[in-house]
Amino acid sequence: MQRESIRRRLLRRLLAPLVVIGVLSGWATYWLAWIPARDAYDLALANAAWDLSAELGNLQRARSADLSGDFRRLLRSDRFDELYFAMEDRNGIRLAGDPGLPIRAIPHDLDRPRFYDASYLGQPVRVATVATLSEGELVVVSVAETTAKRQGGQRKILITLVVWGLALTLTIVTLDWILIGEGLAPLNRLRGDLAQRSLQDLAPLDESRAPAEVYPLVQAINALLARIATAMSAQQGFLADVAHQLRTPLAGLLTQLAAARQRSLPPELERSIELMQSTADRTARLANQLLALARAESSGFHPERLRLLNLESVIRQHVDAWVWQADRKQIELHFDLQSTPILGDEFLIRELLENLLDNAVRYTPAGGGICIGCTANERAAIVFVEDSGPGIPEAERNRIFEKFYRMPGTGGDGSGLGLAIVAEIARDHRATVRVLDAQGHGGTRIEVRFPALRPPAA
Numbered sequence: 001m002q003r004e005s006i007r008r009r010l011l012r013r014l015l016a017p018l019v020v021i022g023v024l025s026g027w028a029t030y031w032l033a034w035i036p037a038r039d040a041y042d043l044a045l046a047n048a049a050w051d052l053s054a055e056l057g058n059l060q061r062a063r064s065a066d067l068s069g070d071f072r073r074l075l076r077s078d079r080f081d082e083l084y085f086a087m088e089d090r091n092g093i094r095l096a097g098d099p100g101l102p103i104r105a106i107p108h109d110l111d112r113p114r115f116y117d118a119s120y121l122g123q124p125v126r127v128a129t130v131a132t133l134s135e136g137e138l139v140v141v142s143v144a145e146t147t148a149k150r151q152g153g154q155r156k157i158l159i160t161l162v163v164w165g166l167a168l169t170l171t172i173v174t175l176d177w178i179l180i181g182e183g184l185a186p187l188n189r190l191r192g193d194l195a196q197r198s199l200q201d202l203a204p205l206d207e208s209r210a211p212a213e214v215y216p217l218v219q220a221i222n223a224l225l226a227r228i229a230t231a232m233s234a235q236q237g238f239l240a241d242v243a244h245q246l247r248t249p250l251a252g253l254l255t256q257l258a259a260a261r262q263r264s265l266p267p268e269l270e271r272s273i274e275l276m277q278s279t280a281d282r283t284a285r286l287a288n289q290l291l292a293l294a295r296a297e298s299s300g301f302h303p304e305r306l307r308l309l310n311l312e313s314v315i316r317q318h319v320d321a322w323v324w325q326a327d328r329k330q331i332e333l334h335f336d337l338q339s340t341p342i343l344g345d346e347f348l349i350r351e352l353l354e355n356l357l358d359n360a361v362r363y364t365p366a367g368g369g370i371c372i373g374c375t376a377n378e379r380a381a382i383v384f385v386e387d388s389g390p391g392i393p394e395a396e397r398n399r400i401f402e403k404f405y406r407m408p409g410t411g412g413d414g415s416g417l418g419l420a421i422v423a424e425i426a427r428d429h430r431a432t433v434r435v436l437d438a439q440g441h442g443g444t445r446i447e448v449r450f451p452a453l454r455p456p457a458a
Contacts, residue, residue, distance in 0.1 A: 006187075007180045014176055018169065026165050033157045041150055045128040046113040049143040052085055053132040081146040084120060090138040103142045107131045120144055186214050194221075202229045250284040305347075306429075308453075311340040311374040311383050314349055322357050322372070330366045336373030342381045342450045344429055352425040353383070355418040356446060360387040364443070380452050386438045386445040397435040422448070 086097030090106075098120075105114040106129065113130045125144040132139050186209070193205060204222040207215065257277040261270065315337060326333040342349075353372075360370045368388040375382050392400060401423040426433045426448050436445040 007177070007184060010180050011173070011176055015173070018172060022165055022169055026161050030157060030161055033161075034154060037153050037157070038150065041126070041145075041153075042113075042115050042128060045115075045126060045143055045145055046130060048083065049085075049113060049128045049130040049141050050132075052087075052143060053130055053139065053141045080148045080152070082123075083146075084125070084144040086142045086144075088140045088142075090140075095139070097142075101142065101144055102127070103129060103140060105129055106140055118144065123147075126150065186211050190214065190218065190221075202226075202232075250280060253280050254284065305345045306343045307346060309342055309344045309346055309349060311342060311349070311381065312337045314346065315353060315372060315374065315383075318350065318353070322354075325357070325361055326370060329361060329364070331361060331364055332369045334369065334371040336371060336375075338373075338375045340374040340376040340381045340383065341453050342429070343453065344450070348425045348428065352422050352448065355421050356383075356385040356448075359418045359446075360385050360389065360444075363387070363389040365389065368443075376452065378452060380449040382447055382449050384445055384447040386443065388438065388443040391437065391442055392435055392444050400435070401433070419446075422446075 084098040084101050086101040086103055087095040088103055089095060092103075101120055102118050104116055104118065104127075107114045108131075110131050110133070113128050115126065115128055118125050118127050124147050126147055127142055127144045129140060129142040132141060189209070190205065202225045204225060205218050207218050207222065210218040254277065257273055257280060260273050261277070265273070315335070319335070323333055357370070357372065364370055364387045370388070371384075371386045373384050373386075401419050423433055429450055431448050431450040434447045434449065436447065437443075438445045
């Protein structure tokens, strides 16, 4: 589902009043431009009527319609429109002019012409009517003109207004789009700040750069981050208490079972104690894995615990325990160690290595082999565990890192948490985990690539 942006919503709401204002202002501009042009056309038409009335000389001349040929040619000479005229006395008797030209209005003032629209010979015309005195009698003179020039002037005004209005509207919309984007920049910065943060970064947002409209949102986010930090702190305390409460009775139970197995017991009871010890071992391992997973997850990881470590040294510290674990299943354990410095949480790195080895031991058959190694180059620090087990199909290599997932048809009594813990710890350390085919003798090779440390400046 595509969500509508605030920018588009604001722009759409601005467009409605902008269109209304544009239409009203365009209508007003049209009339402000057209009325003076129409008045100019009307005045020119009235001047022609006045010139025609001056040509009369006297009423008798008007009655004979003896107008000079020059004036008739001047009256008819127009490049765009046809002109017509008519003269009548006060009684409405036509004295001269074009037959059928209507005279609808008689001016009451000799200095003020009357204008009106009419139709003549099937064409719309604009008529100017003036009144004049000839030998003491009132004579009405009308001059009519077709409307080609007027319509052309109207079209020019309309086209100019439409083009100008569209250009202005497009400019305003573009500016609004840009300015709204600039106005929403604080929200984009806030989104970018939150998107770039890791799950462990619960530091408050910078409130000093937040505008007044965004400030309450920033305050609410900071309050939420503070509550989350408090809850995480309480959770870590709870985990520490759980670790103590679980490990102590399980250790005591394992000690008592180990002591019981040293005594001479009936075979049935010895078998029961052996099963109890195996179950207690798995329970202790599961508890430790759950606690390690909780600590490795984003809510429990603390970057301030990272220290300069050497994977070679960490592996050598646990060689004895891992060799004993492999010997129990008659698996030959090899080491390929080089100095490999990283920045890491020692507890979590130890858990990562133990889970990699535990996973390899569980799925490598008796008589097989496992190799643990570490190396470093300019691009990465690498630790790997390679076994001669059944291997992992390509289709399963992404799913094995899911919590409590175990491949169908595999043996072993694992809980399905080991590789999930490895993935979480690798993510905490900005490392990547790769599942490859073992080289030479089948099986699986799991590599964890940590970021390479930059050499110190000279």
